[in-house]
Amino acid sequence: MQSNFNQLLLCVACFLLLVACESGSNSDGSAAADLVLTNAYVYTVDEVDTVAEAVAVNDGEIVFVGSAEEASAYIGESTEVRDLGGAMLMPGIHDMHIHALGTVEPDMCDLGSQSLSLEDMVPVLKECISTYDIATGEWLIVLQWAFSGGNQPSEKLPHIRAALDAVSTEHPIFLWGDDGHHAAANSLAFALARNSDGENVEINAETLKSEFSDYRPMIAVDANGSPTGGVNEDARLLLRSNGLADMLGMSNGLDETMPRVARKMAESGITSLQDAIVTPETLAAYGKLEDSGKMTFRLRAALVEPPSEEISEIDSHIELLSSLREEYEDSDLISANAVKLFADAVLEGNPLTSPPTMPVAALLDGFKQPIFGGSIEDGSFDIVGYVDPERETCKAVQAEPDAYSDADRMEAFVSEFGFYPQQCIPHQGILEHDEQFIRAYIRKTTEAGFHVHVHALADKAVRIAVDEFAKVKDIADQHGTSQSLAHVQLA
Template identity: 25%
Template sequence: MRTAEYADLLLTGARVRSGAGRWSEAVAVRGGRIAAVGTRAELAALAGPRTRVVDAGGHGLVVPGFQDAHVHAPFAGRNRLRLWLNDLAGRQAYLDAIAEYARTHPDEPWIVGGGWAMEYFPGGTPRKEDLDAIVPDRPVFLFNRDVHGAWVNSKTLEMAGITGETPDPADGRIERDPATGEATGTVHEGVAYRINEHVVPEPTRAEWEAAILNAQEYLHGLGITGWQDAWVTPQTQAAYETLAADGRLTARVAGALWWERTRGLEQIDDLRARREQALKVRAPGHALGSGFHPTTIKIMTDGILENHTGALFEPYCDGCGGHGADDAESSESGHGAGRGLTYVEPELLAAALAELDAAGFQVHMHAIGDRAVHNALNAVAAAKAVNGPSRNRHHIAHVQVIRPSDIARFAELDVIANCQAYWAQHEPQMDELTVPFLGPERAAQQYPFASLLAAGTRLAMGSDWAVTTANPLEQLEVAVTRIDPEHRDNPSFLPLQRLTIDQAFDAFTAGSAYVNHDDQGGRIEPGARADLVLLDTDVFDPEFTANGRAPIADAKVKLTIAAGEVVYEA
């Protein structure tokens, strides 16, 4: 056999799952692609003198590289390099970490980071006085874990020009003291975003590059070989392009360019120009389909349920079973305080979908509440009415509450459900800040993954990291059990919506590859790009899942291969 015909890498000694019900024993990789899949005996001849042979010794599982369909890698990486609160729990733990960071970084003009959880503060809203006591002389800006609000000190409020007289914008809210009316230190949605964009100093190009590389290293360690970045700014796009051009971007990244909700259709020309700019960058792995691909547009259509900015058809409840007062000016598409916020009016959303679809863009819509999901589906329907069927693979992310009558429309309109499975569990934010304000009927309509799949909807999976864990194995366990892996004695959250282990894995590999327009990834078969993960445990083994257990999160990644290169090894 000629040297050129030998494998560069041979992965053997573990079960290989190439798809539901399809099993092999070994995978050979050559030139960044999968050269062969078969038994150990069949592929043994492909091992030459320069072939790296990885023998799992009869243990473990090989699956396609995981793809995250909704993640915020640059922002997560930046916080990991600065003030990272995600791994802490409780008000005092946060304050201790902030104080220590301020003490050890005396020359930083701003204290920036995030990751605090709403559940540790009354009403989910921390106060400025806590920050003022430990950092009185420098501005502090800390996004919460879901990045829909921020905790700031008095210095930041002063620099942003926010006082008790500052009105709430249409797309956000300033928390105020009920007695004095003064801003208390928590700002939501558009208020937080504008402070971040216009008051907090912008990271340099080098800082963004370092943040992406930090996130990439972490994600590769979890078996993730590609992702869709759901918030690409001009600055993070430039950093991605630099990393792709010089070969440091080893993941395949689909970039979702951020739709500015303060602008209208005129911004589409700018988005086209940004896409064209990216096409000039040819990464070393371009022929393999890797690199950076900003061919998606991200549109935020509403907020979140925990702060009552997610758009609902009926008003939020008062927490005791009744409905709160609705804004007198509310309409089905409006900004009524009782029914959440609509960030892009339905008429504009439909027009934007039509133009973006005609321009060949994929549209990635954030929709949490049932009214937001309905509006997003209507927009896709309007685009199809104008343009006819397309191959753009539009999708709706989060889909927390869906009216039963809208379930079938996903498949009818060929809309992909971009699911954040880890959220579908009992935990304080769900049980204390969400369910009481939805009421029993709407609470039972949350995260209907099984119903969507049964109706013919294609599912993709994304973490929304750093909102919650980036670990696909933890997310997959929740998709299968609807229970927190750290509290397996908890009751299952709406168990009729559980997925099978095959359905969940397919969504996090082939499903996410599909929504990321990656037709060379998400599968293990000859000719596909060699994105592979070796787990230390065969989570499909019936003995592993016996007695109703599915401890998928207990498995560990041993090896991650992206485009034929080993990018992580335990």
């Protein structure tokens, strides 16, 4: 009887030993890991910034962080061991404002943010027309124009519009700025503009006073009110209605782009992110990436605001957002539970135009109008003063601005005072939406349980957004949702 019992114990022991061997256990009882990274500078980002030497990973989870000696206990026969040679290892980065699709370059004309003078830009863009075999009448779309660097004018090319006309008068040309807010166009592109009804109405000095008067602050003009090529913010959509598709190179689809985005995020150490502008189309592309098994990060999608300015249409837009959120509720990697709202624009203007193109972002107290002097060629070009809008000369302009549109009178004014009569007109910038719309959108999307992410760059938009955030903070807390601002520069 005892002999049979001993045999039973031996069988059980052998079975347990086999199970242990199959599960990868080591002689000291620790489970062998799939991967051990050793000889590394492991920055743990804990409360005291502990630095370790090794990390063990099993079945996709970190099971050990500590010394190289201790990590050896996790090395089994099938464990992959990587000696990092002292390289740094750190937790994944959580990027809460990124345009992930913009991190990879589509195959199209791209200036790569080079600071080119207008003269130097012309042959580069002519080469693009040739390289991409763009037919007469077809658009030349150009990415990553460095709006804030280079662009020095010449006697022959006084502004970007003239430079783009020198590239071609047979192709409409559109340059997307590398900040996502500025752009530039040639004369043919301005001639193809469309109004809110989809009708072709050229953008010129006259239509900027009538049909497109609301867009006047977003379009750079010369002393006579004619466009000089600069087109910013919503005014860009008058020329290119689907700007996001242009900037992301979506015209050829995203099937090839999305795996490249996943690789880029992995190479950059980004393991979770909030994409700050997501449309239903790009959300579907993320979903397809997840289904392919190639998605290397977790995504919070910040869905873009409605194109309408009507508060009455916010509710129907939220219904669309809610349906998208519900569609991805069971996703392991995608959360479509945030919204993005543009409250204002940007602060960069253009001092190289005459008169200077002012920033668009809204300021509570308005902008000072700069007076420039010196030469671009010898590097002495700089601000030499500011226009005093309270001086009698400016008061006269403010009372009758149209009286100073005559070219001869304008030239005489500049010769006498050193600045343009238009610079007497106070400029406060603009909000991207009516203030009441901004407030209602923040309130309604918060009530609907969305994280709210607001582009607010200057003090007026920041004040409005923060004020409304404060009013709905209790509601956001009940939902467990966040309130955040992006790009705050002047507040």
